[in-house]
Amino acid sequence: MSTVSAATALDRVLQHPAIWRRSSAGAARLRVQSSGWPELDARLPGGGWPLGALSEILFERDGLGEFGLTMPALAALTRARRRVVLVDPPYLPYPAALASAGVDLAYVTVLRGIGPEAPWSMEQCLRSGCCGAVLGWLAQADYRQLRRLQLAAASGDSLAILLRSASHAEQSSPAALRLLVSSSETNTFVDILKSRSMTEAAPAWTLR
């Protein structure tokens, strides 16, 4: 272990939101993973997906690009040899499409056909601390389970994203970030419904 990497390790410790330093007072630094979409990064506090916190993507229908939204981040994580776990996706994640988005399939694991065990599995992955990203399609999760997932996400350093139907937008959620993906006939929009430490509402972003 060289002194250089020890110093970077120390830096990472000092970036923890729970550590307050006089020199950086006022500019709370969040651990984030760039989403790879400059327009989205500009709207997110810290400039990316929050790490160690639960994010939610709510979508009106399948096929609006809600999963694609995470693709650049997943590609970056797998290229950095971090494990990505997809928990109970509704369809088969098509390997050819993942590969052409730049995702290294060697670091992708899909948990399929697990039904009621999905929340447990997602929580285990988040708690383990060895996953770069955990994405879950938990249609039936209730508030208590979301709260558990949020705590599990906070114990680790992973990108934790829950993808659910937009019908849950009205319910309260412990997630740190909530995005709503909606569409008109020709376009798809992304709205930020909720975000910790965001002061003003950002305008909707047109995804495609």
Place this chain on the structure above:
Amino acid sequence: MLWACLRFPDLAFAAAFEDAPANEPRALADGPTARRHILAADAAAQAAGIRRGQSTATAHALCPPLLIRSRKPEVEQQLLEALAAWAYQFSAHVALAPPRAVLLEVGASLRLFGGWPALERRLREGLHALGHAHLLAAAPSAAAAWVLAGCRDGTALLQAAQLQPMLADVPLALGGLPADSASALRSMGLRQLGDLFRLPRPELSRRIGPEAMAWLDRLRGHGGETLPAWRPPERFERRIEFDRETGSIQALLFPLRHLTGSLANHLRARDGGVQRFELVLEHAATATTTVPVGLLSPQREAETLFDLARGRLQQLSLPAPVRAVTLRAAQLPMFRPLSRDLFEPVHGEGLDWPALLERLRARLGDGAAQSLATHPDHRPERAWRIGPLAAASPDPRPRPLWLLPHPCPLRPAPHRLLAGPERIESGWWDGGDTRRDYYVVQTDGGQRAWAYVPAGERQGWMLHGWFT
């Protein structure tokens, strides 16, 4: 050298009654069928007047509900080996002293355990927890430790010079000499070991023979001692039989914890791990159920093993009530603890990926966690595989992130075509003949879909994926 000797006076009794609850007076019998006599009795039986040496008929007459069992030498041996495995955590040189004692060389590890008094306390606490009555002593020679444990529990001699004075007043009967030598010496009027030590060597040697003479030398620490070192066996098997059959998985968890606990003990003694083991559930009428538990890397923590085995067990539906459960591990590979970067911050539980995958597989089943791979085939439904990776070059053509397992009709027909057609025509040779024109289309709801029509046509839209 400092040898500690652990003697287990109740070993035969414990072996015979291992699986019987103590709710009635119990006694152990031995001898030929015609002259079976009582060898040992528990407190309840002794209170009823049962004494060592009584015939079984007398014992039954004195105490009708008395439960009498015969010795089980093979179980005694197993039990002694289990105790040796347990003792192996304190010393690298453990020797069996059948029938009822285990010797361990503790001189080399004395400092590690903080001196003899601390080690003695740990030994006694451990044996107490295991539930074995024991006597123990330590001495510079193994033979002396064995004799002292038999007559002076708790003695510890650290200097070889103390041996002879300490052994001098040990009665001959407890001195460990061969039986015929001991009785010959008794008839000569000798009563204690000290009497022998005072006799001139050549004369004594002529009367008791070289074997007994060598033993006397070993006792005093004069002769060299070579004790075969006991090695933990290469496999592990333990069986627990229930008093009554059980039909619930929940009731199996308690014995399971016991079994994985002793497996972990065994593994620690071997400094090994286990990668595959199986639980065999025995039923009264039907064939046994075998539950294999496979791990990705060798493990040895009792808690981990229990968790994994429980995960497998809870997926099971029992075909019949269970009468006995066996844990069997045929191969015990080397265990290599994980090495971690000292400066790498550990998040969450700090599990590594194989450990997490094991936990998931244990609860969800072997097939639930899948890795994906592309497969060189033009037909989309065959262009992927579950399993290890095949090298593939990225495909520049549009492919959806979601693939439907089975194409389904797309209604109403899409009105906006964003890309296409892409003709996919393949598979006439393997019966999966496919001729389709694929389009990227947009539905009325703004969804992007991957849909196809039969080649050359413009209706009969089938949805095959979502650009999500």
